[in-house]
Amino acid sequence: MSNVKFGDYIRKRREEIELPLRKVAAYLDIDTSTLSKVERGERPASPDYLKPLSEILELDLKEVQTTYIADKISKDFGGLEHLSEGLKEAEKQIKSKKR
Amino acid sequence: MSNVKFGDYIRKRREEIELPLRKVAAYLDIDTSTLSKVERGERPASPDYLKPLSEILELDLKEVQTTYIADKISKDFGGLEHLSEGLKEAEKQIKSKKR
DNA sequence: AATGTTTTGGACAGAAGTGTCAAATTTAAT
């Protein structure tokens, strides 16, 4: 079962490669405290963090973004009934926009 | 049939059945001004509006929600590169959660 | 146990979001 929380995802990886919050936060140009909160899900991650996170944690950017989006959507739209259909529709629109 | 702005969608319908903002707003228990802004996309719709909107505008709730979600997602995540994949992943998670 | 390092907690400030009110504008009807 997936449903990986974004915070858990980056914390796990950060510990894996043994970087302190301090280092990662500095790289993202934010306070240690902020990153700590993001990792524990106390605050949401800003999209601005994604690219630098993927770099310093040596993660695929696409995977980072995917995890971020999935997590945020389930938070933002969790309560809605016809979410699945809404997402499919959104996908369509995005694809058609791309061209 | 895609990329419908939520505001346009409900305004079109409201005019179709010839209800003034005043009536609809009253039914939603919000100010006329607020609804006007929502219709013109100046402000986002609150999820609380969806149900009553579907009722007074005689629209399928599912369609209303779908349009709302699609619009909101393109606003919220418009800039992200791997959005399509993220949405697919989110869908998976939601489906698995449902059971 | 003492020191140093990492992590967390909470108060705070500034920004952004949400809706209201009242006045101004636009549109429709007489």
Added chain:
DNA sequence: ATTAAATTTGACACTTCTGTCCAAAACATT
């Protein structure tokens, strides 16, 4: 052309969000 109704605009208050600062707590090392 007046009047009335509908709609839009902008200022305002209130709340929520976002990140910082710095002190406290937890953890590790010697």
